[in-house]
Amino acid sequence: xxxxxxxxxxxxxxxxxxxxxxxxxxxxxxxxxxxxxxxxxxxxxxxxxxxxxxxxxxxxxxxxxxxxxxxxxxxxxxxxxxxxxxxxxxxxxxxxxxxxxxxxxxxxxxxxxxxxxxxxxxxxxxxxxxxxxxxxxxxxxxxxxxxxxxxxxxxxxxxxxxxxxxxxxxxxxxxxxxxxxxxxxxxxxxxxxxxxxxxxxxxxxxxxxxxxxxxxxxxxxxxxxxxxxxxxxxxxxxxxxxxxxx
Ligand code: PXP
Numbered sequence: 326x327x328x329x330x331x332x333x334x335x336x337x338x339x340x341x342x343x344x345x346x347x348x349x350x351x352x353x354x355x356x357x358x359x360x361x362x363x364x365x366x367x368x369x370x371x372x373x374x375x376x377x378x379x380x381x382x383x384x385x386x387x388x389x390x391x392x393x394x395x396x397x398x399x400x401x402x403x404x405x406x407x408x409x410x411x412x413x414x415x416x417x418x419x420x421x422x423x424x425x426x427x428x429x430x431x432x433x434x435x436x437x438x439x440x441x442x443x444x445x446x447x448x449x450x451x452x453x454x455x456x457x458x459x460x461x462x463x464x465x466x467x468x469x470x471x472x473x474x475x476x477x478x479x480x481x482x483x484x485x486x487x488x489x490x491x492x493x494x495x496x497x498x499x500x501x502x503x504x505x506x507x508x509x510x511x512x513x514x515x516x517x518x519x520x521x522x523x524x525x526x527x528x529x530x531x532x533x534x535x536x537x538x539x540x541x542x543x544x545x546x547x548x549x550x551x552x553x554x555x556x557x558x559x560x561x562x563x564x565x566x567x568x569x570x571x
Contacts, residue, residue: 328363332538337375351383358390360554368395385409398442413452415476429458429478432466440470459501474511483517502531
């Protein structure tokens with residue numbers, strides 16, 4: 326059964342709307358863990374628009390599960406990762422002008438730089454994961470650069486405009502994760518997943534963990550973070566959950 330790692334970047338985004346000290350993503354991480362999350366994810370962006378270095382250090386010190394650090398494959402970020410030593414680093418493409426990560430990392434175009442980052446991270450005892458599109462050539466390249474994990478980008482599946490496109494994207498995901506698993510890569514999946522569309526991925530047994538942020542934090546605004554995380558875990562485990570206030 327797949328696990329759930331909760332991305333708490335959006336809590337920091339709300340904090341940065343006022344540039345004060347609340348709400349704190351570190352508190353959100355602790356609450357997510359208490360609700361049963363298997364891990365916590367943050368993206369330390371080069372412009373520090375939401376998560377700050379302080380958050381990263383405090384998370385490393387306080388969380389009880391696993392810390393997955395999303396970051397660009399740059400010298401500055403690799404240096405920080407080697408100091409903080411999260412459980413896993415997920416290398417992602419990063420553009421300053423984007424609202425959120427757009428598309429997976431192009432491993433073929435960036436092979437040299439990614440190979441070097443993966444080697445440094447692994448030498449430092451950190452699991453190296455690569456956020457890539459569900460594409461066989463990208464998966465094979467992830468294997469060639471000695472990554473431990475891939476995180477398959479589910480954005481196109483989630484944004485599909487009709488059933489035909491959704492089926493096509495689902496098929497790409499299934500083919501890719503099967504290839505990754507065959508190559509003994511660990512498999513995570515994420516981006517754009519919510520309480521509805523995740524149901525179609527639950528039968529894809531190769532996926533070890535889902536990485537979810539926006540939909541959980543959005544629901545938390547209305548039902549509270551504890552309930553929002555519990556509901557997502559129940560969905561992933563195909564369990565029923567006691568409704569709020571009963
Ligand atoms: N995985 C990666 C690599 C991401 O960049 C993000 C967004 O920060 C997510 C997963 C989570 O996506 P969402 O917020 O749409 O659930």
